[in-house]
Amino acid sequence: MAIRLRLLALTFGLALPAAHALTIDAKGLARYDISYVQCEAQFPDLQGKRDDAYLAMWRTRPTPELRNELAATRKGSAYRAERKRVLDATAKGAAPAASSPIGQQCQALRSELQRAKT
Numbered sequence: 158m159a160i161r162l163r164l165l166a167l168t169f170g171l172a173l174p175a176a177h178a179l180t181i182d183a184k185g186l187a188r189y190d191i192s193y194v195q196c197e198a199q200f201p202d203l204q205g206k207r208d209d210a211y212l213a214m215w216r217t218r219p220t221p222e223l224r225n226e227l228a229a230t231r232k233g234s235a236y237r238a239e240r241k242r243v244l245d246a247t248a249k250g251a252a253p254a255a256s257s258p259i260g261q262q263c264q265a266l267r268s269e270l271q272r273a274k275t
Contacts, residue, residue, distance in 0.1 A: 179217050181226055183235035186211070190231070191243055196263035203267060210266050213273035 189211060197204045208227055212219050230236055 179212075179215055179223065181230045183230050183233055184239040186227070186230055187236045187239035188243055191240065191247075192259060192262065193266075195259050196266060199260060199263050200267055203263070203270070206270060209273070210270045213269040214266065216269075216273070218273070 190207065193203075193207050193210065196210075197207075203210060208224055209219050211227070212223060217223065
């Protein structure tokens with residue numbers, strides 16, 4: 158029965174606690190960190206909550222282990238290279254992704270952080 162339930166959950170993309178672990182993408186984290194600075198400027202209540210907001214996006218509660226993993230990822234070469242690439246592109250005037258304005262993304266992130274607190 159348990160195997161059938163896990164198979165069903167995996168088939169439909171449902172996450173069971175034992176079957177799901179957060180994998181931190183260094184490149185994605187670098188892009189997130191750069192845009193989060195803009196969110197902090199727009200919404201002062203987000204200041205100092207970068208990691209909590211990131212983990213809330215993934216619907217994961219902050220733990221000391223996850224915070225350490227985020228810190229270690231930020232020290233890695235993939236993170237630093239992506240951060241440099243994005244900052245260089247921004248300095249050259251390259252247009253940001255047109256999928257959604259940053260204000261809407263910040264508001265959505267803020268909502269996820271509020272949801273995670275409840």
